Amino acid sequence: MRSDLAFALRGVGTAVSGTFALRDVSFELPTGYVMGLIGANGAGKTTTIRCLLGMRPIDTGEIELLGHRLPGPVDLRQDVGVVFDHAHLVGDWRLVQVERTLRPFYERWDGVRYRQLLDEFGLDLRAKVKDLSRGMSMKLMIAVALSHHARLLVFDEPTSGLDPVARDELVGIIGDFLLDEGRSVLFSTHITADLDRIGDYVTLIHDGRIVRTGTKDELLDAYRVVRGGPDDLSGAVGVQLIGVRRTSTGAQALVRTEEADLLGGNVLIEAPTLEEIAVHVGARVPRRSPDPGAESHRDADPHPAAEPHHGAGPDHGAGPDHGASRHEPDSSMSTKGIA
Amino acid sequence: MRVVLSNSSGVPLYQQIKEQVGTAILSGELAEGDALPSVRALARDLRISIITTTRAYTELAAEGFIATVPGKGAYVLPLDSALVREQLLRQVEDGLQTALDAARRAGLQRDDLIQILDGLIQAERHDAGSGVPSDSGAVR
Numbered sequence: 001m002r003s004d005l006a007f008a009l010r011g012v013g014t015a016v017s018g019t020f021a022l023r024d025v026s027f028e029l030p031t032g033y034v035m036g037l038i039g040a041n042g043a044g045k046t047t048t049i050r051c052l053l054g055m056r057p058i059d060t061g062e063i064e065l066l067g068h069r070l071p072g073p074v075d076l077r078q079d080v081g082v083v084f085d086h087a088h089l090v091g092d093w094r095l096v097q098v099e100r101t102l103r104p105f106y107e108r109w110d111g112v113r114y115r116q117l118l119d120e121f122g123l124d125l126r127a128k129v130k131d132l133s134r135g136m137s138m139k140l141m142i143a144v145a146l147s148h149h150a151r152l153l154v155f156d157e158p159t160s161g162l163d164p165v166a167r168d169e170l171v172g173i174i175g176d177f178l179l180d181e182g183r184s185v186l187f188s189t190h191i192t193a194d195l196d197r198i199g200d201y202v203t204l205i206h207d208g209r210i211v212r213t214g215t216k217d218e219l220l221d222a223y224r225v226v227r228g229g230p231d232d233l234s235g236a237v238g239v240q241l242i243g244v245r246r247t248s249t250g251a252q253a254l255v256r257t258e259e260a261d262l263l264g265g266n267v268l269i270e271a272p273t274l275e276e277i278a279v280h281v282g283a284r285v286p287r288r289s290p291d292p293g294a295e296s297h298r299d300a301d302p303h304p305a306a307e308p309h310h311g312a313g314p315d316h317g318a319g320p321d322h323g324a325s326r327h328e329p330d331s332s333m334s335t336k337g338i339a
Numbered sequence: 340m341r342v343v344l345s346n347s348s349g350v351p352l353y354q355q356i357k358e359q360v361g362t363a364i365l366s367g368e369l370a371e372g373d374a375l376p377s378v379r380a381l382a383r384d385l386r387i388s389i390i391t392t393t394r395a396y397t398e399l400a401a402e403g404f405i406a407t408v409p410g411k412g413a414y415v416l417p418l419d420s421a422l423v424r425e426q427l428l429r430q431v432e433d434g435l436q437t438a439l440d441a442a443r444r445a446g447l448q449r450d451d452l453i454q455i456l457d458g459l460i461q462a463e464r465h466d467a468g469s470g471v472p473s474d475s476g477a478v479r
Contacts (some may be wrong), residue, residue: 033389175383198382200390215390 011061036195040282081145091130106148135166155187192274227241244278254280345405
């Protein structure tokens with residue numbers, strides 16, 4: 001157990017359905033920082049968070065949360081604040097009742113702080129949960145988490161469905177929360193713009209596996225976006241094109257930084273944004289053929305999760321980097337998909 | 340302390356912070372002993388990551404501009420005149436190198452460059468209204 005970690009997942013696996021599972025998920029967050037967990041819908045973000053919070057049993061691996069190995073002591077939940085996409089509170093409760101109901105569960109409940117936060121967030125104690133807008137109910141959940149003095153805030157898709165003003169407010173709230181260096185934040189998102197600025201660490205998940213985890217700058221440095229004419233990206237030996245997209249005028253793909261120079265002079269090589277990394281890594285069907293014929297019709301469906309290639313996992317114990325080299329939706333995988 | 344970040348300059352955010360704080364210290368805008376916000380407060384205020392502000396402060400500290408107090412914040416160190424001179428010399432060298440690169444592309448010779456430099460010095464003196472240009476050695 002390392003107390004300088006807010007949490008760590010090590011080799012975590014859990015079967016969700018016949019076709020989807022988390023496999024060998026490993027990543028950790030040092031105390032005091034923000035981590036973004038990014039990936040497409042269905043990549044496994046929520047499942048990962050549920051495992052981390054002990055809300056879902058795991059088949060393999062271990063999880064450490066705030067210095068305790070899960071399943072930890074019951075009062076561990078005192079230290080964790082959870083903000084989900086949907087409010088888990090009863091719609092008819094007024095915000096006064098929310099406090100009355102939750103207070104007994106938390107030893108360190110701070111009623112003064114609760115009122116202060118509601119006031120700060122522009123929430124009325126007499127309002128009913130069901131009448132709150134999306135942004136408002138998220139703020140309510142944050143107010144609850146901060147009122148029991150959580151040390152770790154976990155948000156699942158906090159910014160989806162929020163307007164830009166509310167998203168900006170959330171960024172400010174997270175900044176205030178992190179003034180204390182003993183506190184940490186994990187949030188999952190498919191909107192990367194917020195993370196571009198405030199994210200310290202980023203973990204990229206695809207198809208139930210960790211593609212990459214590390215500081216945001218490490219992730220951004222690891223890849224390049226390459227663009228060229230329709231034929232410029234083909235045939236380079238030793239270059240793996242990730243999520244390649246071809247049209248009649250050109251082709252674009254993500255490549256590992258160390259491979260970018262092998263592509264030759266006609267190719268434009270640029271530093272990616274988090275969004276570009278997420279888009280290419282998350283691309284369900286890397287297209288090989290530039291013409292949208294019958295082949296691409298077949299392409300449109302097979303999700304990599306359904307590939308037998310993924311079923312057998314000879315990769316236990318592989319670190320995030322090994323995962324990266326094997327499980328990205330690269331062009332070779334698309335060959336398998338078509339075959 | 341004033342820090343204004345550009346999202347489109349292509350200069351990394353930590354570098355922008357470092358340069359702006361460094362410049363403020365060299366110009367005397369920030370004086371010895373002045374308190375700077377903590378890395379966490381600065382990250383919150385600028386809405387950027389803590390790693391970014393930490394890196395800016397770490398490098399400012401390594402160059403002798405500031406001292407950081409864990410858990411508290413940071414403050415401005417007394418200006419070391421040798422250090423200041425070294426920083427300024429480096430800026431002069433960088434600027435001249437840029438000029439040299441451009442001159443090479445333009446096909447200019449050594450004498451042309453010296454002439455341009457003399458011209459700039461003359462023009463500055465003229466602008467400053469310090470009267471008759473003289474041939475004394477110092478730039479100012």
